Amino acid sequence: MSAENVAGQIGLVRRNIVRADQSSVQRLSGHGVATVHEAMGRTGLMKSYLRPIYGGAHLCGTAVTVLLHPGDNWMMHVAAEQIRPGDVVVAAVTADCTDGFFGDLLATSFRARGAVGLVIDGGCRDVFDLTAMKFPVFSRAVSAKGTIKATIGSVNVPIICAGALVSPGDVVIGDDDGVVVVPASAVHETAERAASRVANEEEKRKKLAAGVLGLDMYNMRESLTKAGLKYIDD
Template sequence: MSSPHVVVTDIQRADSATIDALAPLGSATVHEAMGRIGYAGPRIRPIQQDAAIAGSAITVSCAPGDNLMVHAAIEQSRAGDVIVVVPVTDSPYGFIGELMATQMQVRGVRAYVTSGGVRDTGELRNMGFPVWTAHVSAEGTVKDTPGSVNVPVVLGGVQVNPGDIVVADDDGVTIVPRDRAVATLQAAQARAAKEAANRLRYQAGEISMDLNDLRPVLADLGVAFVSQEEYEDGGR
């Protein structure tokens, strides 16, 4: 019988130019461009500000309070990757700190994302190594429980497969399936271009009520415009 715990090697990744082009578009735009899917939720937050990255997911499924498989994942990583760690149950421990991040940074790993926790956050910021996490905790981990590397995991309700694209910034983390990378990039670029055009119109004094034709929407929903005097007189 084969082991339920594996380290999968030599995963497939999306085209590096496509990945790099997604980073400046940001997690919110990419989330919207995919039809409002892929966002890993508000619990996964950055420990830093003004970092925007995209990279290929190296996934880790590990036991709570045990970072053994994160060490195995570092060995499988290469430049441009993002290590995504999901404990099998909620686990507010510091799974990595400065020393493990140093290994990742030297190998060219772009970021670390986890539904677990991290520590040494000041040092990580000083290193310029971006992290998105559900917990910050000084409490460390052990290294004695098996898990798996590069298998499907669920981060904040979103399935992450090895080689999927992680897009992360101040707004959080969005996961792009590897086979949707090019289509998502095109849709996100189109959305960004539309927003840029709208921004110019707003800067010229137009407002979203008119630009988005929202007055008929309000009318259809039964929202009435009344003066303060009419409102206070009950004239609604």
């Protein structure tokens, strides 16, 4: 998204967004980020610097997007009004900033509205309290530095968060492996492919557990020989 496009989105709050089909969202919630990423042809993955604030954190829901300005979390409060049960708030910042945009008070407000987590390309704080609440947050940084409320951004517009395009209503999944975005239009197909992938991997897992080598299961030996690999018996 260009700087001109971002500028054109400032000062907007879209109230009536179309969210991805909930039955498909539920199906996707049972799969990990790596599986969904592979099912989409290795697309949709956010940059790896986004990390969960506590181990084992998991979220899956429809995106309410927020465009913030550095050091200013005003629009997080505006976004709270647009949250519906099952939503994930996804926040981008117009320039790099790791200030603590989010803490336990906002988490309390978000949860009361039905939010299932937050993904933010910026910082958060109150990690101890957020962990005790089991409110999943995937952030770029942890910082005690507070923010102000002075500049308007936008809610429910397309954003770029940690390198990935996120549109309102897309599905966002996060776990210990990272965060992936599934476009709302591709949710059903991705859920089907993810389920097929899991079934295929289960068969492979059984073979590997029985002692079959990946070299043989994936028919690698001939290709390795052609590539020049040689075994030497001393």
